[in-house]
Amino acid sequence: MTDHEVLSTWRELSARHAAIVSDLERELQERHELGVSEFEVLDRLVDGVCLSADGKFRVQELAAGVHLSQSALSRLIARLEKAGFVLRSMCADDRRGVFVTLTDAGRVRHSEALPTQRRVLRAHLAATPQG
Amino acid sequence: MTDHEVLSTWRELSARHAAIVSDLERELQERHELGVSEFEVLDRLVDGVCLSADGKFRVQELAAGVHLSQSALSRLIARLEKAGFVLRSMCADDRRGVFVTLTDAGRVRHSEALPTQRRVLRAHLAATPQG
DNA sequence: ACGCATTAAATGCTTGTGCATTGAATGCAT
DNA sequence: ATGCATTCAATGCACAAGCATTTAATGCGT
Numbered sequence: 001m002t003d004h005e006v007l008s009t010w011r012e013l014s015a016r017h018a019a020i021v022s023d024l025e026r027e028l029q030e031r032h033e034l035g036v037s038e039f040e041v042l043d044r045l046v047d048g049v050c051l052s053a054d055g056k057f058r059v060q061e062l063a064a065g066v067h068l069s070q071s072a073l074s075r076l077i078a079r080l081e082k083a084g085f086v087l088r089s090m091c092a093d094d095r096r097g098v099f100v101t102l103t104d105a106g107r108v109r110h111s112e113a114l115p116t117q118r119r120v121l122r123a124h125l126a127a128t129p130q131g
Numbered sequence: 132m133t134d135h136e137v138l139s140t141w142r143e144l145s146a147r148h149a150a151i152v153s154d155l156e157r158e159l160q161e162r163h164e165l166g167v168s169e170f171e172v173l174d175r176l177v178d179g180v181c182l183s184a185d186g187k188f189r190v191q192e193l194a195a196g197v198h199l200s201q202s203a204l205s206r207l208i209a210r211l212e213k214a215g216f217v218l219r220s221m222c223a224d225d226r227r228g229v230f231v232t233l234t235d236a237g238r239v240r241h242s243e244a245l246p247t248q249r250r251v252l253r254a255h256l257a258a259t260p261q262g
Numbered sequence: 263a264c265g266c267a268t269t270a271a272a273t274g275c276t277t278g279t280g281c282a283t284t285g286a287a288t289g290c291a292t
Numbered sequence: 293a294t295g296c297a298t299t300c301a302a303t304g305c306a307c308a309a310g311c312a313t314t315t316a317a318t319g320c321g322t
Contacts, residue, residue: 007249010151068310076308096317126137202280226286226300227300
């Protein structure tokens with residue numbers, strides 16, 4: 001692969017990412033008052049309910065898949081808690097850790113926003129060359 | 132393309148983008164004291180020198196290709212000017228517009244940083260499935 | 263049991279970003 | 293020429309992100 005090919009691949013990737021994030025941000029914000037990262041975290045929590053015994057997650061476990069720093073994630077969860085979408089609770093076995101659990105309101109909001117996300121992603125990614 | 136495929140494509144794209152940007156940011160910062168967006172703007176200026184008669188660019192022209200808002204770009208250029216890498220000058224024919232030109236220092240810094248960028252991009256993008 | 267390095271998460275601080283607004287210059291219609 | 297909508301770039305403001313630090317809890321070695 002030549003440098004020129006690498007570069008154009010990178011620009012393509014970058015442009016595509018920017019376009020999708022921008023659309024997602026606008027749509028999720030306007031329709032559901034959710035940021036992209038906020039949605040992503042709710043999404044992970046929903047996804048993972050089946051995996052985890054009780055639907056509880058260490059903050060750390062959420063970090064995987066959400067491309068944010070530890071501090072950003074901490075504050076993001078604080079925002080979600082303030083909005084009533086998640087609860088934070090101490091975990092008994094390791095009292096440094098914090099469990100994050102979805103509330104009903106969080107589940108509802110996520111299920112409302114999910115079709116919006118799917119629609120935007122489909123519009124950008126379905127049936128395209130690199131799709 | 133199924134929703135599940137769309138979703139996994141998106142996660143792949145997102146993860147890859149995050150990894151590359153993170154690496155680029157660190158390498159460019161550590162080695163050349165440049166942010167990714169700063170480098171990108173210098174890169175556009177260098178690229179475009181051959182295209183433009185005198186190597187002058189309207190701020191607006193730079194916006195294409197750099198995925199930033201108008202205000203972010205304005206401040207970014209202000210930072211580059213403060214660092215001595217570009218000059219801003221009024222353009223005579225439309226005095227609302229601003230011409231941005233590379234300085235020698237800007238050209239030097241860009242040429243120093245270019246191999247670093249190439250190396251990081253190659254490491255991530257060369258010889259990979261979705262390359 | 264005690265000290266010490268380590269880990270989890272929160273927080274202070276600085277910086278970059280976007281939105282909305284502003285200020286200035288332009289162009290067009292009347 | 294005058295008024296008015298439009299465009300370019302800069303700026304006020306609010307907010308989210310990362311880095312470094314802090315606080316608290318763990319675990320390990322002696």
